[in-house]
Amino acid sequence: KQEVTQIPAALSVPEGENLVLNCSFTDSAIYNLQWFRQDPGKGLTSLLLIQSSQREQTSGRLNASLDKSSGRSTLYIAASQPGDSATYLCAVIPGYGGATNKLIFGTGTLLAVQP
Protein backbone atom coordinates (compact mmCIF):
# COMPACT_ATOMS: atom_id res chain seq x y z
CA LYS A 1 0.00 0.00 0.00
CA GLN A 2 1.38 3.37 -1.04
CA GLU A 3 2.02 5.79 1.82
CA VAL A 4 3.15 9.39 1.48
CA THR A 5 4.97 11.23 4.27
CA GLN A 6 5.97 14.87 4.54
CA ILE A 7 8.65 16.29 6.80
CA PRO A 8 8.63 18.63 8.59
CA ALA A 9 5.01 18.95 9.66
CA ALA A 10 5.52 22.66 10.29
CA LEU A 11 8.21 25.16 9.37
CA SER A 12 8.75 28.83 10.21
CA VAL A 13 11.35 30.90 8.36
CA PRO A 14 12.20 34.59 8.00
CA GLU A 15 11.32 36.35 4.78
CA GLY A 16 13.90 36.00 2.03
CA GLU A 17 15.19 32.61 3.09
CA ASN A 18 15.44 29.71 0.66
CA LEU A 19 13.75 26.56 1.94
CA VAL A 20 13.14 22.91 1.10
CA LEU A 21 10.07 20.82 1.82
CA ASN A 22 10.39 17.05 1.75
CA CYS A 23 8.05 14.32 0.56
CA SER A 24 8.68 10.57 0.64
CA PHE A 25 6.63 7.68 -0.71
CA THR A 26 6.93 3.97 0.05
CA ASP A 27 6.35 2.48 -3.42
CA SER A 28 8.48 3.72 -6.30
CA ALA A 29 5.85 2.64 -8.82
CA ILE A 30 4.19 5.97 -9.42
CA TYR A 31 2.66 7.56 -12.48
CA ASN A 32 3.32 11.12 -11.38
CA LEU A 33 3.85 13.29 -8.32
CA GLN A 34 2.15 16.60 -7.69
CA TRP A 35 2.69 19.46 -5.27
CA PHE A 36 -0.26 21.52 -4.06
CA ARG A 37 -0.74 24.56 -1.90
CA GLN A 38 -3.69 24.98 0.47
CA ASP A 39 -4.61 28.32 2.04
CA PRO A 40 -6.82 28.39 5.17
CA GLY A 41 -10.47 27.81 4.34
CA LYS A 42 -9.68 27.16 0.69
CA GLY A 43 -9.25 24.26 -1.66
CA LEU A 44 -5.97 23.06 -3.09
CA THR A 45 -4.06 24.86 -5.82
CA SER A 46 -1.81 22.79 -8.07
CA LEU A 47 1.77 24.08 -8.11
CA LEU A 48 3.84 21.53 -10.04
CA LEU A 49 3.29 18.12 -11.64
CA ILE A 50 6.25 15.82 -12.30
CA GLN A 51 5.70 12.81 -14.52
CA SER A 52 7.47 9.59 -13.55
CA SER A 53 9.92 9.98 -16.43
CA GLN A 54 10.97 13.47 -15.35
CA ARG A 55 13.48 14.55 -12.73
CA GLU A 56 12.27 18.06 -11.99
CA GLN A 57 9.85 20.85 -12.81
CA THR A 58 10.19 24.58 -12.28
CA SER A 59 7.69 27.39 -12.00
CA GLY A 60 8.94 30.83 -11.01
CA ARG A 61 10.55 30.59 -7.56
CA LEU A 62 9.46 26.97 -7.16
CA ASN A 63 11.46 23.92 -8.17
CA ALA A 64 10.33 20.36 -7.52
CA SER A 65 12.56 17.33 -7.94
CA LEU A 66 11.72 13.65 -8.14
CA ASP A 67 13.88 10.63 -7.33
CA LYS A 68 11.71 7.59 -7.86
CA SER A 69 14.35 5.05 -6.90
CA SER A 70 14.71 6.53 -3.42
CA GLY A 71 11.02 7.41 -3.12
CA ARG A 72 11.63 11.11 -2.56
CA SER A 73 10.62 14.50 -3.83
CA THR A 74 11.60 17.97 -2.69
CA LEU A 75 9.97 21.33 -3.23
CA TYR A 76 12.45 24.18 -3.21
CA ILE A 77 11.15 27.70 -2.63
CA ALA A 78 13.58 30.49 -3.39
CA ALA A 79 13.53 33.88 -1.68
CA SER A 80 10.48 33.10 0.44
CA GLN A 81 7.78 35.75 0.95
CA PRO A 82 5.01 36.11 3.56
CA GLY A 83 2.54 35.30 0.77
CA ASP A 84 4.07 31.84 0.54
CA SER A 85 2.62 31.00 3.95
CA ALA A 86 0.26 28.06 3.48
CA THR A 87 0.09 24.28 3.82
CA TYR A 88 1.98 22.42 1.12
CA LEU A 89 0.89 18.92 0.16
CA CYS A 90 2.46 16.38 -2.11
CA ALA A 91 0.50 13.58 -3.74
CA VAL A 92 1.26 10.64 -6.01
CA ILE A 93 -0.75 8.68 -8.53
CA PRO A 94 0.37 5.09 -7.91
CA GLY A 95 0.94 2.48 -10.55
CA TYR A 96 2.58 2.19 -13.92
CA GLY A 97 -0.26 2.58 -16.33
CA GLY A 98 -2.00 5.52 -14.77
CA ALA A 99 -5.33 3.77 -14.88
CA THR A 100 -6.41 4.74 -11.41
CA ASN A 101 -6.31 8.58 -11.39
CA LYS A 102 -6.19 8.13 -7.63
CA LEU A 103 -4.11 10.75 -5.83
CA ILE A 104 -2.58 9.60 -2.53
CA PHE A 105 -1.85 12.65 -0.39
CA GLY A 106 0.76 13.31 2.24
CA THR A 107 -0.16 14.98 5.51
CA GLY A 108 1.27 18.35 4.50
CA THR A 109 3.81 20.88 5.74
CA LEU A 110 2.49 24.07 7.31
CA LEU A 111 4.80 26.90 6.25
CA ALA A 112 4.93 30.29 7.93
CA VAL A 113 7.15 32.99 6.42
CA GLN A 114 7.78 35.76 8.92
CA PRO A 115 8.04 39.34 7.57
Next chain:
Amino acid sequence: DAGVIQSPRHEVTEMGQEVTLRCKPISGHNSLFWYRQTMMRGLELLIYFNNNVPIDDSGMPEDRFSAKMPNASFSTLKIQPSEPRDSAVYFCASSGWDSNNQPQHFGDGTRLSIL
Protein backbone atom coordinates in the same frame (compact mmCIF):
# COMPACT_ATOMS: atom_id res chain seq x y z
CA ASP B 1 -12.88 30.46 -16.00
CA ALA B 2 -15.17 30.22 -12.97
CA GLY B 3 -13.32 27.31 -11.40
CA VAL B 4 -14.93 24.42 -9.57
CA ILE B 5 -18.01 25.61 -7.70
CA GLN B 6 -19.24 23.85 -4.59
CA SER B 7 -22.34 24.48 -2.54
CA PRO B 8 -23.11 25.02 0.21
CA ARG B 9 -19.89 26.40 1.69
CA HIS B 10 -20.99 25.49 5.19
CA GLU B 11 -23.60 23.02 6.43
CA VAL B 12 -24.62 22.37 10.00
CA THR B 13 -27.26 19.75 10.62
CA GLU B 14 -28.39 17.25 13.19
CA MET B 15 -27.48 13.61 13.23
CA GLY B 16 -29.79 11.47 11.14
CA GLN B 17 -30.59 14.16 8.60
CA GLU B 18 -29.89 13.79 4.90
CA VAL B 19 -27.07 15.96 3.56
CA THR B 20 -26.54 16.79 -0.11
CA LEU B 21 -23.36 18.44 -1.33
CA ARG B 22 -23.18 19.87 -4.84
CA CYS B 23 -20.42 20.44 -7.33
CA LYS B 24 -20.13 22.11 -10.71
CA PRO B 25 -16.85 21.17 -12.43
CA ILE B 26 -14.91 23.36 -14.81
CA SER B 27 -16.54 23.38 -18.22
CA GLY B 28 -14.84 20.92 -20.56
CA HIS B 29 -13.32 18.80 -17.79
CA ASN B 30 -14.28 15.15 -18.04
CA SER B 31 -13.01 13.82 -14.71
CA LEU B 32 -14.56 14.69 -11.35
CA PHE B 33 -13.32 13.75 -7.90
CA TRP B 34 -14.85 13.91 -4.40
CA TYR B 35 -12.45 14.13 -1.43
CA ARG B 36 -12.86 14.35 2.32
CA GLN B 37 -10.39 16.15 4.58
CA THR B 38 -10.12 15.64 8.34
CA MET B 39 -7.41 16.36 10.87
CA MET B 40 -7.06 12.69 11.71
CA ARG B 41 -6.96 11.18 8.21
CA GLY B 42 -5.90 14.07 5.98
CA LEU B 43 -7.22 14.13 2.40
CA GLU B 44 -8.91 10.99 1.16
CA LEU B 45 -10.40 10.27 -2.25
CA LEU B 46 -14.00 9.08 -1.91
CA ILE B 47 -15.00 8.54 -5.52
CA TYR B 48 -14.16 9.70 -8.98
CA PHE B 49 -16.05 9.88 -12.26
CA ASN B 50 -14.78 9.82 -15.82
CA ASN B 51 -17.21 11.02 -18.51
CA ASN B 52 -20.00 10.95 -15.88
CA VAL B 53 -19.38 7.28 -15.07
CA PRO B 54 -18.17 6.25 -11.57
CA ILE B 55 -14.76 4.60 -12.00
CA ASP B 56 -13.53 4.01 -8.46
CA ASP B 57 -15.74 4.28 -5.38
CA SER B 58 -13.52 2.23 -3.09
CA GLY B 59 -13.01 5.24 -0.84
CA MET B 60 -16.69 5.67 -0.06
CA PRO B 61 -16.88 4.90 3.67
CA GLU B 62 -20.14 2.98 3.73
CA ASP B 63 -23.57 2.63 2.21
CA ARG B 64 -24.74 5.85 3.81
CA PHE B 65 -22.67 7.69 1.20
CA SER B 66 -23.71 7.92 -2.44
CA ALA B 67 -22.60 10.07 -5.36
CA LYS B 68 -24.12 10.82 -8.72
CA MET B 69 -23.13 12.67 -11.84
CA PRO B 70 -26.23 13.02 -14.02
CA ASN B 71 -24.44 15.21 -16.59
CA ALA B 72 -21.06 16.72 -17.34
CA SER B 73 -21.75 19.90 -15.39
CA PHE B 74 -23.15 18.65 -12.09
CA SER B 75 -22.44 16.13 -9.36
CA THR B 76 -23.85 15.43 -5.91
CA LEU B 77 -22.55 13.65 -2.85
CA LYS B 78 -25.26 12.52 -0.49
CA ILE B 79 -25.05 11.25 3.09
CA GLN B 80 -28.13 9.56 4.51
CA PRO B 81 -28.43 9.27 7.45
CA SER B 82 -25.65 11.59 8.60
CA GLU B 83 -23.54 10.90 11.71
CA PRO B 84 -21.22 13.12 13.80
CA ARG B 85 -18.16 11.26 12.47
CA ASP B 86 -19.04 12.51 8.97
CA SER B 87 -18.05 16.02 10.04
CA ALA B 88 -15.25 17.13 7.71
CA VAL B 89 -14.46 19.37 4.77
CA TYR B 90 -15.59 17.82 1.50
CA PHE B 91 -13.82 18.90 -1.67
CA CYS B 92 -14.75 18.44 -5.28
CA ALA B 93 -12.09 18.59 -8.00
CA SER B 94 -12.08 18.26 -11.77
CA SER B 95 -9.49 17.75 -14.46
CA GLY B 96 -9.33 17.60 -18.21
CA TRP B 97 -8.67 14.88 -20.73
CA ASP B 98 -5.77 12.59 -19.75
CA SER B 99 -6.31 13.56 -16.15
CA ASN B 100 -3.30 11.57 -15.00
CA ASN B 101 -1.08 14.18 -16.62
CA GLN B 102 -3.15 17.21 -15.89
CA PRO B 103 -3.53 18.85 -12.49
CA GLN B 104 -6.75 18.57 -10.59
CA HIS B 105 -8.57 21.84 -9.91
CA PHE B 106 -10.23 22.03 -6.52
CA GLY B 107 -13.28 23.88 -5.28
CA ASP B 108 -13.22 25.75 -1.97
CA GLY B 109 -14.97 22.87 -0.20
CA THR B 110 -18.04 22.35 1.94
CA ARG B 111 -17.43 22.44 5.69
CA LEU B 112 -19.89 19.93 7.15
CA SER B 113 -20.75 19.73 10.83
CA ILE B 114 -23.06 17.01 12.09
CA LEU B 115 -24.33 17.66 15.62
